[in-house]
Amino acid sequence: MDAALEVQDLSLSIDGKQIYKDISFSLAQGSFTVLCGHNGAGKSQLLRTLKGLAKPSSGRILINGLDVTRKKKSRLSSIGLVFQDADFQIVGESVEKDVAFGPINLGWSEDRVDKAVSRTLAMMGLEDKRRQRPQTLSGGEKRRLAIAGVLAMEPGLIMLDEPFANLDSPSTMSVLKALADLHQAGQSLLVTSHEVDRFLAHTDRVLILEEGRLVYQGPSKDSLDALKKAGVHVPGPAFEELTWLR
Amino acid sequence: MAQMIFLTRDKEAFANHCHALGKLILLVTYCVLLQGARPGLVPVLVLPPLAFAIWRRIPVRSYLSQGALFIIIAILMAVAVYEETGDTQAALYEALRFTALVLASLLLLDCTHADDLASALSQLLYPIFRRYSFLAGSIVQLTLSMLPLVMETAQGVREARLARGERMLRHPIRSTSALAASILMTLLDRIEHWADALSARLYDPYARRPWQHFSWRDIVIALIICAMLVALPWTR
């Protein structure tokens, strides 16, 4: 089976400044991958490029085996991106309108939009907030709303930029639970994070980015040493204990 | 977090179910009537929106605190008119006229969703401007949905500056212009993120909008508009 996403020798410079260079990796269908690295490593810029919001300087991007490096439109519709700051991506006046925004832009029928909205809100545990204003949601709920807005567009791959940043522990748990459920349902996921405390156990693969270079990639189980070496905080001794959910 | 008065309150009320186009034309007609009316009539013309506001039980306190900007503009207008004419009554009437306009516009937003308003505008302009009418609708919709972002940014920046010990009153002009500049910078940054979020979800400003259907309620609105138009010559 073709990879959900394959990246070959991807580089990006902005105004002569090298943001990242020669990045190559591939994501298997249905896999949950975490992209680690310190602040400023280039994680967010890499996600923006993959999504189609920035143009790579060189390299190739393949989705399901098809070269889409020059097809911004097809990347925009087949890869979902949840931004770090949930507040910036709320565009609807109510929770359900916000979730419907993407599907409507995709030109779906009213019926299909309604179904997608109900299904995604149920998956993200937001059914009872349908008519609420997004601004009145808690941090964790807002983040789940942002995920719902992307999920409703049925992208083959969902990327999330620092989904656990600035959340208290119940909110972190609710977001992680949502991601673990999506993974169970076979959704391909790519998540960036500067720390892997208590969620590494849910992931399949680890990529480590350091100053724009991919310095490690491997199965999550075998990555503890590499993570420690890269200075990513890994407190617990055992891989299985790295979870917020228990 | 700023409270958002500009957001529609969903209610099972007559006004919420009327076609946005009818309400929009009603507002425009009211504005024309109010603008052209002789000063003595202004206090009378203020009554309908006031009555409607009371009837809808608008959240007065948040309207007052969030609408402080408009109140300041109204006061400035009154002062300007007084300087020019020396007539206190005329100054009061001008301020009243402006306040009534703002109130009527806010009431429209209180019972009409931004996207319905946008699609009503496209529906109105479509016969002449074709696909650009959808762009006009998008601009209105984006502007309206950006208002909370603007207000929230302004409040955040102001609080951040106060928290770091700025004393607005000592150098009011310098502080105000510095404040405006930092609000603008923050806003530009936020708008950039927002534009990303819009294109990430495939937003197309030229996309055709669904049009609302008319109902019996809109006949009532049409009758009110006609009545206002008939009354127009007598108010000059």
Ligand SMILES: Nc1ncnc2c1ncn2[C@@H]1O[C@H](COP(=O)(O)OP(=O)(O)O)[C@@H](O)[C@H]1O
């Ligand atoms: N718009 C931009 N123009 C120029 N440089 C940028 C821009 N955005 C980010 N950078 C730089 O790119 C590098 C990577 O940033 P980013 O992808 O945000 O890192 P991370 O998400 O890993 O913390 C940083 O050094 C940052 O200064």
Ligand SMILES: [Mg+2]
């Ligand atoms: Mg980042």
